Every structure is written in C-alpha cells, then in structure tokens.
Amino acid sequence: MIRGAKVGLRARQESDLPVLLEEMYNDVLGYSRADGRPWRPASTPEQAGYTSEPSDGFAAFSVVELASDELAGMAVLWSIDLHHRSAHLGLGLRPSFRGRGLGGDVVRALCTYGFTVRGLRRLQIETLSDNAAMLAAAERAGFQREGLMRRRAWVYGREMDEVVLGLLHDEWQPDAS
Numbered sequence: 001m002i003r004g005a006k007v008g009l010r011a012r013q014e015s016d017l018p019v020l021l022e023e024m025y026n027d028v029l030g031y032s033r034a035d036g037r038p039w040r041p042a043s044t045p046e047q048a049g050y051t052s053e054p055s056d057g058f059a060a061f062s063v064v065e066l067a068s069d070e071l072a073g074m075a076v077l078w079s080i081d082l083h084h085r086s087a088h089l090g091l092g093l094r095p096s097f098r099g100r101g102l103g104g105d106v107v108r109a110l111c112t113y114g115f116t117v118r119g120l121r122r123l124q125i126e127t128l129s130d131n132a133a134m135l136a137a138a139e140r141a142g143f144q145r146e147g148l149m150r151r152r153a154w155v156y157g158r159e160m161d162e163v164v165l166g167l168l169h170d171e172w173q174p175d176a177s
C-alpha cells in the first residue's frame with residue numbers, strides 16, 4: 001500500500017467493485033465530468049471497466065481513508081509512457097468522502113507511486129476548468145498550470161474547457177501539503 005497522511009492506495013478488491021459501480025460509475029453526471037469516455041449503462045463492474053488488470057501502461061488503485069479503513073474512492077495512473085517516462089493521473093472520491101481534504105493526499109500518493117516507485121519524470125492532470133477542488137489539490141501538490149484546452153470536454157450536453165497541469169520529478173516535494 002502507498003500511504004499518504006490521510007489515505008492509502010491499494011489494489012482493488014472484489015468487495016470494492018459493487019460500491020464503485022453504484023456510487024461512482026452510475027452517477028452519470030459525475031462520471032461525465034471525470035471520464036473522457038461516454039457513459040454507457042453497465043450492470044457489472046466488468047462492463048464498467050473496473051476490473052482492468054495492472055499493466056505497464058495503467059495502474060488502478062482503491063483509495064482507503066486510513067482513519068476509518070473505509071473505501072473512499074479510486075485513483076489511477078494511466079497512459080503510462082515508459083519511453084518518455086510520463087503518465088496522467090486521475091482520481092474520484094465517493095460522495096460521502098468529498099470535502100475532507102482527501103483529494104490532495106491522493107494526488108501526493110499518486111506522485112509517490114509515479115516518481116518513486118515507477119521512476120517517471122513527468123505527471124500530468126487534465127481537469128475541467130470549474131473543478132476547483134482538483135485544481136487546488138493539484139496546485140498544493142506542486143503541479144503548475146500549463147494550458148487551457150478550450151471546449152475540450154463534452155459533459156452531459158455541454159462543451160467545457162479543460163486545464164492541463166504538469167509536475168516534473170525535480171519539482172516534486174514529497175512533503176508538500
């Protein structure tokens with residue numbers, strides 16, 4: 001397990017999958033805001049894509065709140081490029097765990113995994129321009145805004161801008177908060 005101050009990142013367990021399906025995937029608006037793929041009805045975690053095996057290019061985690069030992073959400077490092085030593089990161093928290101300051105800790109834990117465990121040199125986040133919580137969490141972790149992609153996202157019937165943020169390994173401060 002990769003431990004932060006408030007959360008741990010661990011492998012997904014079978015018992016996590018129905019919760020993620022119900023609370024994260026089946027929240028159509030939330031899913032549309034968090035994932036670039038179109039939402040499609042799914043009745044099983046497999047149909048929702050929540051059972052992806054780890055690979056060189058993709059690492060999926062369950063987020064556990066350390067204080068309660070409860071499943072708080074999910075986190076991923078995706079599009080891991082071993083040649084350029086870069087990856088994208090993303091996370092989603094269950095509704096009852098939002099607003100507790102866990103997102104920033106998840107971002108820092110993903111940075112630990114990406115930079116320390118995988119030896120990557122660059123991590124990138126793309127998030128909707130109105131996602132104040134993610135923007136704040138990323139910037140507190142040291143990510144810098146690198147650009148704005150106008151009308152890049154299609155979110156539940158409307159076009160939205162996305163912000164691109166990046167962090168380089170030599171800019172990363174593991175104890176940043």
